[in-house]
Amino acid sequence: MAKKARGTRSFGYRIEDRRVAERVQHFPESVIREMTRVAAKHGAVNLSQGFPDFDPPREIVEAAREALTGPFQQYAITWGAKPLRDAIAAKAKRFTGIDADPEANIVVTCGATEAMMAAMLSVVDPGDEVVIPEPFYENYGPDAIVSGAKARFVRMAWPSWEIDEEALKAAFTPKTKAIVLNTPNNPTGKVFSREELKIVADLVTDRDAVAITDEIYEHILYGGKSHLSIATLGSMADRTITINGLSKTYSVTGWRVGWAIAPKTIADAMKRVHDFLTVGAPHPLQIAGAVALGFPDSYYRGLAAMYERKRDLLWRVLQDVGFEAVRPDGAYYIMADHTPFGFEDDWAFTRHLVERIGVAVVPGSSFFSEPEDGKPYVRFMFSKRDETLQEAATRLRKLEPVR
Ligand code: GLN
Numbered sequence: 485m486a487k488k489a490r491g492t493r494s495f496g497y498r499i500e501d502r503r504v505a506e507r508v509q510h511f512p513e514s515v516i517r518e519m520t521r522v523a524a525k526h527g528a529v530n531l532s533q534g535f536p537d538f539d540p541p542r543e544i545v546e547a548a549r550e551a552l553t554g555p556f557q558q559y560a561i562t563w564g565a566k567p568l569r570d571a572i573a574a575k576a577k578r579f580t581g582i583d584a585d586p587e588a589n590i591v592v593t594c595g596a597t598e599a600m601m602a603a604m605l606s607v608v609d610p611g612d613e614v615v616i617p618e619p620f621y622e623n624y625g626p627d628a629i630v631s632g633a634k635a636r637f638v639r640m641a642w643p644s645w646e647i648d649e650e651a652l653k654a655a656f657t658p659k660t661k662a663i664v665l666n667t668p669n670n671p672t673g674k675v676f677s678r679e680e681l682k683i684v685a686d687l688v689t690d691r692d693a694v695a696i697t698d699e700i701y702e703h704i705l706y707g708g709k710s711h712l713s714i715a716t717l718g719s720m721a722d723r724t725i726t727i728n729g730l731s732k733t734y735s736v737t738g739w740r741v742g743w744a745i746a747p748k749t750i751a752d753a754m755k756r757v758h759d760f761l762t763v764g765a766p767h768p769l770q771i772a773g774a775v776a777l778g779f780p781d782s783y784y785r786g787l788a789a790m791y792e793r794k795r796d797l798l799w800r801v802l803q804d805v806g807f808e809a810v811r812p813d814g815a816y817y818i819m820a821d822h823t824p825f826g827f828e829d830d831w832a833f834t835r836h837l838v839e840r841i842g843v844a845v846v847p848g849s850s851f852f853s854e855p856e857d858g859k860p861y862v863r864f865m866f867s868k869r870d871e872t873l874q875e876a877a878t879r880l881r882k883l884e885p886v887r
Contacts, residue, residue, distance in 0.1 A: 557768075
């Protein structure tokens with residue numbers, strides 16, 4: 485019989501089979517991905533897992549179609565097809581100023597997800613510590629567990645999502661090997677400022693640690709903000725692993741093409757890890773990705789403008805309906821406080837929303853080390869067609885407090 489391990493976290497039960505390795509018992513099935521299945525079961529509008537319900541740009545699909553009939557049917561070089569690595573280096577230079585040598589610094593992976601796991605496995609020894617600002621994207625927990633890291637969480641405080649500088653400093657100990665940053669941030673929508681990144685950079689340098697930075701929402705920024713990569717501050721390129729991918733920028737989350745840019749020695753380590761984890765990402769899709777990375781600036785401006793409209797749409801609906809919600813500066817999620825509706829916790833609220841109202845979201849506890857801390861929140865996602873968001877709005881307007 486499955487037992488619940490902690491709190492009200494439904495999927496975090498212990499798997500009662502002694503053949504199952506202990507490390508797996510320490511993390512649950514992904515709640516984000518589970519919610520997509522629950523949404524389908526109840527015919528709910530799926531505002532949980534972050535993926536678009538609209539088509540990717542025609543040009544990237546055409547490029548993939550063409551690549552599928554070309555000489556790309558076998559493995560690419562394990563750390564990435566040359567045209568894609570060249571395109572990654574050129575695009576990184578163009579948008580962030582990062583200097584990357586396609587031969588020395590780039591590792592192409594199966595999505596940013598594998599890049600993060602390979603990064604952790606490459607720099608962390610069991611017992612080392614990794615600092616993770618929270619709330620955090622749920623994968624970072626299992627990434628730390630699989631690599632044997634002890635995670636130290638530092639709170640980004642609702643509603644400004646600011647990190648207390650002293651708390652951040654205190655989280656760094658002699659055992660700290662790395663910090664995992666995610667900017668623009670999932671689930672908060674926070675965009676780290678230059679000053680905040682500078683504080684992190686100084687700390688990482690001072691403690692001889694590594695910054696592992698997930699920048700998958702690089703182009704999804706609002707209010708005319710521009711993206712800043714910590715790798716471009718001072719000598720941080722020597723100690724930063726910058727992770728990105730095709731998924732969010734080109735609306736192809738199912739392609740599983742991501743990458744990391746790292747100093748040569750760390751990139752060499754990641755190439756080894758990646759080679760034995762997956763050998764390589766799909767070759768034809770890498771070739772298509774190389775085409776997409778060359779899209780003109782207008783494409784990226786259009787993407788940000790489209791998401792800004794969607795953010796405003798969902799934001800207004802959540803305000804009207806009675807949520808307390810923080811308006812994001814980037815990425816495509818809105819964290820909202822559901823407590824005005826009087827439900828017991830995030831799971832009770834989420835269940836009511838998916839079963840009775842017909843809208844799926846992610847319970848806030850999925851993004852916190854202590855599920856208790858996430859109880860007041862749920863995460864909404866707005867990478868959806870306007871019609872889908874309108875349908876969600878119609879349904880959400882039926883939401884009423886339970887007491
Ligand atoms: N990043 C997306 C989310 O947070 C989905 C990631 C995934 O499911 N691989 O919902």
